[in-house]
Amino acid sequence: xxxxxxxxxxxxxxNLLGTREPEIYGTETLADIEAATKIRAGEFGLAAxxxxxxxxxxxxxxxxxxxxxxxxxxxxxxxxxxxxxALYDALKAAAIPKIELHLSNIHxxxxxxxxxxxxxxxxxxxxxxxxxxxxxxxxALKSLxxxxxx
Ligand code: CA2
Numbered sequence: 001x002x003x004x005x006x007x008x009x010x011x012x013x014x015n016l017l018g019t020r021e022p023e024i025y026g027t028e029t030l031a032d033i034e035a036a037t038k039i040r041a042g043e044f045g046l047a048a049x050x051x052x053x054x055x056x057x058x059x060x061x062x063x064x065x066x067x068x069x070x071x072x073x074x075x076x077x078x079x080x081x082x083x084x085x086a087l088y089d090a091l092k093a094a095a096i097p098k099i100e101l102h103l104s105n106i107h108x109x110x111x112x113x114x115x116x117x118x119x120x121x122x123x124x125x126x127x128x129x130x131x132x133x134x135x136x137x138x139x140a141l142k143s144l145x146x147x148x149x150x
Contacts, residue, residue, distance in 0.1 A: 007066035011078030067094035091121035
């Protein structure tokens with residue numbers, strides 16, 4: 001079986017998962033989530049390249065790298081979701097299947113979180129399912145990859 005790589009990118013402050021605000025973001029650490037994501041990806045014959053950064057430009061660089069060298073992308077842009085036209089432009093330019101993911105339901109939160117600048121560049125958005133969302137996003141991405149025309 002050919003193993004394709006998918007990128008799983010996490011933005012600012014997501015390295016703090018499991019340390020604070022468990023009522024919003026759950027108790028799993030980013031390392032827990034990445035390990036579970038890799039397992040789920042493996043079950044679908046995919047290899048997950050998981051990365052986190054607090055820097056907007058680094059996320060842009062990684063989206064470009066994902067477009068050049070991977071089959072698809074899952075991204076939780078963190079707070080850049082609500083502000084980053086640079087990330088929107090990078091995602092729009094990336095001609096691979098893309099899923100935006102949020103642990104929380106951003107529409108049920110503060111007004112400033114209810115708009116995503118970046119979501120319009122994604123094929124779909126998964127939110128509100130906590131850490132399980134990452135596994136769901138892998139399944140959704142696999143489904144998009146299977147729909148590709150050879
Ligand atoms: O719900 C999500 O996944 C978010 O992308 C998380 C971002 C937030 O800015 C978005 O509006 C929604 C924030 C992640 C911060 O994560 C922390 C986790 C533990 C402790 C502190 C921050």
